[in-house]
Ligand SMILES: Nc1ncnc2c1ncn2[C@@H]1O[C@H](COP(=O)(O)OP(=O)(O)OP(=O)(O)O)[C@@H](O)[C@H]1O
């Protein structure tokens with residue numbers, strides 16, 4: 001056998017080799033460790049340094065968590081229980097979590113923001129996930145009015161009449177459509193705004209006089225905590241995207257007036273710190289509104305935060321638009337699609353997809369910026385941590401509160417980030 | 433210049449030039465800023481004509497055919513397509529665009545839509561065809577360009593030649609009466625050029641009115657009934673292909689032909 005093999009070129013294998021297991025260094029955890037942690041001298045040094053700093057941190061923070069006191073009514077009691085040892089005093093969170101979440105909202109009505117939050121998840125489902133039933137879109141459409149009613153209470157007529165503003169705007173749009181699309185759009189938007197400013201209040205007062213249906217009204221001074229952050233953040237996010245799209249398109253428009261207005265708006269809003277806008281909202285905005293309107297401070301803040309985020313959003317989306325090859329516009333034109341159809345079916349889906357990281361960046365920034373409202377006296381979680389410390393029971397407690405607030409923000413923001421990654425993967429069609 | 437050999441026998445029974453005018457361009461001029469790209473263009477295209485436009489780079493060929501569906505605006509003169517004059521009136525422009533199909537050098541498929549969706553988009557949204565019917569029509573044309581099995585893939589998964597054939601099918605789904613081609617094969621590898629040219633020949637055999645900017649002289653000789661040579665924004669010479677290639681009149685044409693055919 002072996003001599004034929006070595007003497008001639010011809011060769012026939014007479015026994016097949018069984019499949020062998022690879023050497024230990026090539027499989028599983030060992031291979032992973034070798035490739036990722038110990039692949040070279042520098043890598044080994046970095047790994048050792050990294051592991052030692054992790055150990056150092058755990059050794060120093062570990063006891064703080066391990067000794068944590070959950071059952072204490074005050075910081076003094078906490079210290080007594082700890083008896084000199086280092087340890088966190090999470091009793092404050094157990095004692096005051098409801099305040100961190102709801103602010104000074106009446107406890108008997110906690111169910112209202114809770115229900116609004118749960119329904120928000122339902123309303124978001126069809127928007128975020130293609131698998132959700134399409135019929136839910138109707139619920140998403142009425143959700144803003146419903147959430148407003150649940151949170152602020154009062155007569156049910158106000159949100160209904162306010163929603164009717166959209167129908168009024170649409171009607172005005174349809175009536176003027178034969179003139180020109182642009183004129184009809186402007187008339188429609190104006191009609192809606194005028195309806196809100198001048199007619200919604202009187203009509204809903206009249207209706208609630210005739211047919212009083214409602215729940216206990218709750219003023220926005222008693223709103224606070226994560227409820228406020230969520231209301232401002234979610235509304236801002238939901239509104240800034242469409243407004244940002246319109247502004248980005250306006251900035252690219254051939255029409256001089258529209259272009260100038262868009263550019264002016266974007267540059268002005270971006271050039272001003274959010275905090276000045278918030279002060280404007282809290283102090284000045286009432287001067288511009290018809291006398292006698294008592295415009296809710298949280299709604300005013302929402303408007304400012306939305307405008308602020310819209311300007312950034314517009315620039316992010318403009319980046320996406322600029323990244324699209326001209327050929328896409330030309331192909332859409334050549335097929336006979338008009339401007340709006342081309343935007344909706346061809347341009348925006350691609351531009352938004354390209355802009356997802358930037359859009360989510362703006363969303364996250366907006367959500368964290370809601371903490372700035374503390375400066376105009378709204379009790380967001382940071383404001384509440386000050387309020388909690390003002391109580392002599394918890395005077396002097398910092399880390400536990402800020403840690404908890406930070407953790408909650410992190411969960412929200414990380415969630416958004418993961419969702420955007422899911423979306424990017426789902427929309428990936430270029431197969432490069 | 434690549435020159436794909438046209439081997440197949442061409443069926444000329446349906447290729448008939450009629451008296452009906454499809455496109456009428458008179459005294460048309462266009463400027464880009466101060467640059468005079470198109471100068472005094474006069475041409476009439478009858479229904480059923482297959483016209484090849486050639487000329488050196490920068491001579492305004494693309495600009496000319498892009499004016500026909502108003503991807504570019506002309507500043508003087510008149511362009512009438514299928515009886516509709518192109519002015520700034522958007523209704524007319526949309527009408528012309530839905531009658532005239534266009535195929536681009538770089539395909540310009542919509543990468544976020546499947547092949548089938550690319551083909552049904554315009555019929556559904558412009559012509560208001562029901563989705564099911566639009567899909568049947570799309571599959572018909574995809575079979576015709578010989579890639580029905582790719583219908584559910586995305587453009588990024590197809591070869592260049594396949595993408596260009598999808599682009600042709602996409603235009604055909606709008607049932608256009610005129611087709612414009614702007615160098616449809618010049619971004620393709622040689623073996624893909626042939627499959628795209630075959631598709632275009634079949635289209636010609638069915639009597640489609642076609643305007644092609646191309647340097648495929650084999651295609652021009654086999655299919656065209658007229659060749660137009662442009663230089664510096666002007667129509668310098670036009671003739672039937674045999675005469676044009678064998679017996680060019682102007683010096684510019686001779687120079688151009690010797691450059692692209694003479695090697
Ligand atoms: N958008 C534009 N703005 C200014 N000049 C332009 C523009 N588009 C084209 N041109 C110029 O107009 C001339 C004609 O361009 P066109 O694209 O029609 O040439 P072409 O004959 O198609 O050339 P090619 O064979 O390279 O495609 C060129 O000199 C080009 O530089």
Ligand SMILES: [Mg+2]
Nearest residue numbers: 493494495615
């Ligand atoms: Mg060209």
